[in-house]
Amino acid sequence: MKIERPRGTRDFLPGEMEKRREVESRMRKIAESFGYREIATPTFEHLELFTLKSGEGIVDEMYVFADKSGRELALRPELTAPVMRMFVNECSVMPRPLRFYYFANCFRYERPQKGRYREFWQFGVELIGSDSYLADAEVINLAYQILENLGLEFELQVGHVGILRSLLSPLGNDKASKIMRLVDKGDEEGLLDYMDDIGVGQDLKEKVLSIIDLKGDEGVIDEAKELISFDFTHLENLSGILHELGVEFEFNLGIARGLDYYTGVVFECYAEGLGAQKQVCGGGSYELSSLFGGPKAPSTGFAIGFDRVCEVCNVKAKKDVTIAVISLRGFESHAFRIANRIREKGLRVVVDVMGRSLKKQMSFASEIGADYAVIIGPDEIEKGVVTVKNMETQEQKTLSEEEAITTFLSRTKG
RNA sequence: GCCCGGAUGGGGUAGUGGUUAUCCUCUGGGACUGUGGAUCCCAGGAGCCGGGUUCGAAUCCCGGUCCGGGCCCCA
Structure with missing residues (x-):
């Protein structure tokens, strides 16, 4: 009897591995050139680590199992939470900021599709300990350089979840999070229905809808200022430095991200040629450390969908003699x-x-x-x-x- | 979780109920024990799984599994 590969997993033949290794080594080299150092965390963690704050989206699609002692464990669906757990456990007294990068496989129980697998690889970084716009600038710049180096055609969008969150703060955390999820889905109908259900006032409703439609250049910030009293200095400073670095992007205040822990600047990169799975990179700033019992440590990070990047970039492995x-x-x-x-x-x-x-x-x-x-x-x-x-x-x-x-x-x- | 389409040697395929399942490629050996890509010969290797219909199923029906695409979600 022939044993098949589990659904959503892949075998990699030598030719493909050589390409993957080449892409990987370029990513490492660039991250290292920014002073990031590699770390690794366990393939599985206590389920709790992910249920605590990552949001329903990810929890529903995890590989969860009990070990022989009945511990509830989960294969990691992403690495930000594990890295922050590690930071709290081992690194809280190391000099700030900390610069870590990782390259590791992750697991999600989803319907496999082009560019989406049940075991997939992420290359990511976490810059821990700074809440400055400079930290966001460095991380976005790094992601941008990696994707550029691989010759990818991509589009970078930058947003700020703090804007919507502050607008929604009167509703309380749970309702706000639910709304954020609907925003992330791009489900305007569901969003309207839900806001009607919980009795959101007309004024707030219109503001939410206006904010999430704001996309484009700096003008977006001015428009947002009309709608909400919020300190846009951080976003403006970030925008300024990115322009100076030649990092091309557009604002999109509708970016909400699927993970609940983002607090400030968020960004996403999209590449062509991947069908529905065009997002190749996502990240932003967050605060998980205190949630995991550590000191407050504002952080910024991103994760690159390694498999998706490999699929669309035409990097060639060097052939040895x-x-x-x-x-x-x-x-x-x-x-x-x-x-x-x-x-x-x-x-x-x-x-x-x-x-x-x-x-x-x-x-x-x-x-x-x-x-x-x-x-x-x-x-x-x-x-x-x-x-x-x-x-x-x-x-x-x-x-x-x-x-x-x-x-x-x-x-x-x- | 939902919708659509698939599944025949390692890869690509033919075959719409009836001999030993087609062809290409591939792999191994030989022709050829001091020289590669060519040619020829020989050999190897297959109907996803389970049930049903039938005298008879790769073929028809049902369920499952897996694959591809889309929705959803995300990296």
């Missing part, structure tokens, strides 16, 4: 020895383990895209040399082992 050491029958041990010598120089070498004829070994070398074939037989061993064939040019030379290695290394540098 590959050498096939080919031996005649009875000379296998010589082939193994010479292969090891070449490997010591950091090169990739494959030898035959099928006991194949020279012809088949050549054919195999060709099929796997080897750059050189090194042929070992009685003639070579007797003279203490190797035969090196350039698979592309078909040029063949008799060289000492040292000369052969020099040839390969020069190819690597070129």
